[in-house]
Amino acid sequence: DCRKYADVAAQVPILEAAVQSLESRLSVPNTPSMLQYHALEMQIHTLTQKHAIRETELHVLLQNATQSSKMEVMQLKQRHEQAMAVKRAEIASFQAQLDEMLAELKRLHHQHP
Numbered sequence: 001d002c003r004k005y006a007d008v009a010a011q012v013p014i015l016e017a018a019v020q021s022l023e024s025r026l027s028v029p030n031t032p033s034m035l036q037y038h039a040l041e042m043q044i045h046t047l048t049q050k051h052a053i054r055e056t057e058l059h060v061l062l063q064n065a066t067q068s069s070k071m072e073v074m075q076l077k078q079r080h081e082q083a084m085a086v087k088r089a090e091i092a093s094f095q096a097q098l099d100e101m102l103a104e105l106k107r108l109h110h111q112h113p
Contacts, residue, residue, distance in 0.1 A: 029038040 029035045
């Protein structure tokens with residue numbers, strides 16, 4: 001029984017070498033159909049690479065567009081805040097002028113009852 005296992009174990013490297021040899025022979029296309037298959041495999045690989053590159057490019061474009069939109073929104077908010085600050089200052093100035101006019105009107109009203 002042990003002898004059988006030893007014989008089988010001795011054949012393993014020989015069989016592995018044979019399998020490796022057959023695999024290497026299969027990897028080299030040598031018939032028209034194998035050449036076509038290999039060409040199709042290469043086309044699929046090329047298309048897959050192009051797809052991955054395009055997907056990366058689109059991802060970058062999307063990130064750039066998102067960043068650009070965020071910057072635009074931020075700038076619009078800044079301009080809006082500045083415009084609101086100017087309007088608040090104008091309102092405060094008008095309120096002060098109105099208060100002065102009312103105070104002058106009261107003073108004149110008390111002088112000439």
